[in-house]
Amino acid sequence: MSIDLPVGFIFFVFVGALLLLWVGIIAVKVLARFKPEMAERILRRRFSMTLSALVLIFVAFLVFPYILIPIKPGHVGVLWERFNGGTRVDVVLNGDTVVAEPLSEGTALVMPWDRLIIYSSRFQTAVLPIEAVTSEGLKITLDMVVRYRPVRANIALLHKVVGEDYADVLIIPEVGSSTRLIVSGFTAEHIYTDKREFIQNEIFNHVSKDLKLNQHKLLMEENVKHKSEFVYLEDIMIRDVGLPEKVHAAIISKVNQNYLNAEYDIRLLVAEKEAQRKEKEAEGIAAFQAKVSGGISETYLRWRGIEATVELAKSNNAKVVVIGGGRDGLPLILNTDGALSAAPVTQADDKNKDNESAVEINSSAYNP
Secondary structure (H helix, E strand, O other): OEEOOOOOHHHHHHHHHHHHHHHHHHHHHHHHHHOHHHHHHHHHOHHHHHHHHHHHHHHHHHHHHHHEEEEOOOEEEEEEEOOOOEOOOOEEEOOEEEOOOOEOOEEEEOOOOOEEEEEEOOOEEEEEEEEEEOOOOOEEEEEEEEEEEEOHHHHHHHHHHOOOOHHHHHHHHHHHHHHHHHHOOOOHHHHHOOOHHHHHHHHHHHHHHHHHHHHHHHHHHOOOOOOOOOEEEEEEEEEEEEOOHHHHHHHHHHHHHHHHHHHHHHHHHHHHHHHHHHHHHHHHHHHHHHHHHHHOOHHHHHHHHHHHHHHHHOOOOOEEEEOOOOOOOOOEEEEOOOOOOOOOOOOOOHHHOOOOOOOOOOOOOOOO
């Protein structure tokens, strides 16, 4: 039986006792006016009556914590009745045992001779350090995290068949045994690197299977005809892998070398692609030159050279442009990389000494 009590229940009881005492005093005064004999008998016994009331209140305060038991949020209660068959889950309906619903959160009214056991119906976690041996005979330590919860509707059945320490009885031994069995088929490198998730799934599947079988066996031994399970396993995770220091360093070094090898493979692939690109570029340039070589004359090249000279002279940098009648007729551009003033160039080609002139062009002053 579950009841809801208001906040400050003890305070309300105390105020109620004071009100009751006040009402008793008024009642005695009224009786003294209309029935003085009865009021006199009450007054003669007032000490014993007051003492009895105080004893009753004291006993009530002592008994209240045992008969009014709070059930916190996320928890349920299983009632064990001393004179009514204990935890009753043996009602059979259509060939299946009907399990009594646990008491929901609130305040439960329990007889002093009965007992209320509180269970958490939330997900719970357990961290287990498990020592295992790998396939190469290396001893490692695994920190396993197990998430589980009891099936709320079947908590009474769980309490009857297993008990409050169901995690230590059912789940933890199975996780340890399955972990050692699965890990023995893998190397330390697999567990530490790329096979961890696969190993986790293998351990979880193995534990889930064994856990179901164990629950069915317990129900059969208790002669309880119930098909549902009373413990739900949510997940099993490998939080950390403890390896010897030398083995850990060797695995890290091997992983680094693998990544370095992959990097060089990519470099070679990029170099090969670059070589192919340059080859295609050279083929394109050769094809272009073959097509346009017949249409390029010396006059056209000379004109393009003059245009390029004019464009370069527009820049703010100081430079010397030597214009002469050389073999190709193209100007010679010299970057002075210094002051804006310079002297005329007097050195010329020996073969064209008569028709060559040297002119210095200051690019900062030239504006074609």
